[in-house]
Amino acid sequence: MxxxxxxxxxxxxxxxxxxxxxxxxxxxxxxxxxxxxxxxxxxxxxxxAPANAHSHAFQRAMAGLTEQRGADPTDSFWSWRRLMFRFLERITPEQVQAIAAFVQMEMLEAGYATNVEFHYLHHGPGGEPYAQLAEMAMRITEAAKETGIGLTLLPVFYQYGGLDGRPLSAGQNRFGNDIERFMKLAEDSTGLVNDGPRDWVSGIAPHSLRAVAPRDLKQIASLFRDGPIHMHLAEQIPEVEETLSSLGMRPVEWTLDHIEPDARWHFIHLTQMLPHETERLAHTGATAVLCPITESSLGDGIFDGLGWFEAGGRVAIGSDSNIRISLSEELRTLDYSQRLRDHSRAALATAEQSTGRRLFEAILNGGAASADRSTGAxxxxxxxxxxxxxxxxxxxxxxxxxxxxxxxxxxxxxxxxxxxxxxxxxxxxxxxxxxxxxxxxxxxxxxxxxxxxx
Missing domain, CATH: 2.30.40.10 (Urease, subunit C, domain 1)
Known part of the structure; x- marks a missing residue:
């Protein structure tokens, strides 16, 4: 005791x-x-202590290495992504474990109690699976044993290089699986979680509408009836344009009409939503998993926090690219983005609660839901x-x-x-x-x- x-x-x-x-x-x-x-x-x-609801641990080792402007004057998320793929050509399982342990340590020192790991680095260079299919997932769990952090492990399902079903690029082939192999990977990952401390949780993460065939999204949800489901959604303008071109609808509209999300679903970023999308998605009970530092770093856009809260939406906070792991700074960046957009102060405060109190309690509740963890109070x-x-x-x-x-x-x-x-x-x-x-x-x-x- x-x-x-x-x-x-x-x-x-x-x-x-x-x-x-x-x-x-x-x-x-x-x-x-x-x-x-x-x-x-x-x-x-x-x-x-809240959960860190969205992390790609390995990206911590890239922090500070992608701040030069590329040859393209419209340098953006997509050029950063190409640099990330180049980085992935070399990283080993042993390095992933050491990086994950460092990231988890920084999360704990920042005030987070749980790491929700959106884990999509599965295979060896060239896309060849390891002898132990869940080798990389095992590296995340071994790191968590060393650091003592709570863990929600989300193996990521990644099929294609875009909505047109094109093959994965050289930089993406370490992520890819068909449904059958992903089922095995998820099963093995769940086994790793079950062998860990009793507070660990497993879930799944179809990466995005770009990376998973729309017809397979419902099937994935039906195959995994337990645990949280996380997915990137409506992060970038080119993503919205690609979805409109391929599916005839914006990403959030398509998701609402074809997946019918509920409280099991947790959507990351949501920085490209229209007001009616914000209201409809909030009413489903799904969580908006926000990563304000990374979204600022990559120029994603500004989440409509005011509209989301007014519609009763639930939010969680994550460090995503781990360029900077700071609980206080994530809260500050989220609120300041609302102030800058709307030319206001204390944008998310209410008559009953200060800005900090409202945001902190919101991420406690949303983080508990996103981690599927009995926590938050x-x-x-x-x-x-x-x-x-x-x-x-x-x-x-x-x-x-x-x-x-x-x-x-x-x-x-x-x-x-x-x-x-x-x-x-x-x-x-x-x-x-x-x-x-x-x-x-x-x-x-x-x-x-x-x-x-x-």
């Missing part, structure tokens, strides 16, 4: 003082009481996914209530996170992961080899 005590904590009933939290040996919260005397380990402020029976903030820091000192989250999100950074628990595993202590030195050394070795050949 772990016991900790917080001067203040955000509970389902709002902010409480003198909060005692007991964590059972199974990693779940057993008891939460407020207005108690100090007992156990003492912290200034404890919050539920300091509540008995849920996994003990928690983070502690340093209330002695100048940016948080003497603050109360919502101002703590607002200052973390808009004035501070992730250095304000002192401790993080994932399913009761106390993996970040005094601001650093308990295995930081070992994980950092492995990462250094992996990226040194990759960058030498880049």
């Amino acid at each position: 772990q016991k900790l005590w917080a001067q203040r904590a955000l509970t389902l009933d709002g902010w409480k003082n003198g909060v005692s939290i007991e964590i059972g040996p199974n990693g779940k919260i057993e008891r939460v009481d407020s207005d108690t005397e100090p007992n156990g380990e003492i912290y200034g402020c404890v919050l539920p 300091l509540e008995a029976g849920l996994w003990a996914d928690m983070l502690a903030l340093d209330t002695s820091h100048v940016d948080l000192a003497d603050l109360q209530g919502d101002m703590l989250i607002d200052s973390f999100s808009f004035a501070g950074d992730d250095n304000l996170v002192t401790d993080v628990w994932s399913a009761g595993r106390h993996m970040v202590q005094r601001g650093q992961h308990v295995r930081r030195d070992q994980i950092l050394a492995q990462y250094r070795s992996a990226v040194q080899e990759l960058r030498a050949a880049y």
Whole structure:
């Protein structure tokens, strides 16, 4: 039994003082009481820790390497994608494991308790499957065992190079499977998850309308009746144009009319939606998985946060390309995008809740759904996914209530996170992961080899 005590904590009933939290040996919260005397380990402020709802771990090693303008004056997501494919020609399973462990460590140190890994790097160079089909998935799970992060593993189904059914390019062939082989891959990935800690979850991810035959999307959902389903949708203008040309409808419209998504579905980006699409999709119960730092980096566009929230939509946050892993900065970037577009301030605040509080609670709920994880609150029976903030820091000192989250999100950074628990595993202590030195050394070795050949 772990016991900790917080001067203040955000509970389902709002902010409480003198909060005692007991964590059972199974990693779940057993008891939460407020207005108690100090007992156990003492912290200034404890919050539920959200899930990082969308990540491609291997891309972390590319951070900072794709900021030059290409020969094409319209350099965009698509030129970045070509550089990513070139990078993929060399990366090995051992390097993927070292990179994934580093990424997961950074997520924990930023305040995330769970890694939802959208895992599409399956095969060896040239597209030849490994002897163990789920070799690369195993590398993700081995990294998670080392870091102690919660894991939702999403093997990605990737068939084609575009909506016209063209073959995968040389850069994509490490992703590709037909349905039969994907079924085997997903089965093996689920086996890896089942062999891990009890809080791990498996799901699936048809990559996008570009990469999966539209006729197969419904079949995939029917074949996998358990777990979350994630898919990229409406990220780029060329994607919208290609879908209009091939299917005669915009991507969100086609998805609504042909897939009939519900709360099992979690759509990533959604930066190219019209108002009626935003309203209709929000009403299905599906989650919008937003990656504001990556969407800014790639010039994707701006998600309609105001319209989505007004329609009762659910949101989660992910670090996607992992160019920068920062919980506070994802929240800040999301809200600032709304302010810039609409020439407003505190765009997502309400009369009842500050901007930071509203966004933070939204990603707790949406992240729990996207990870398919019993989490999102300091509540008995849920996994003990928690983070502690340093209330002695100048940016948080003497603050109360919502101002703590607002200052973390808009004035501070992730250095304000002192401790993080994932399913009761106390993996970040005094601001650093308990295995930081070992994980950092492995990462250094992996990226040194990759960058030498880049």
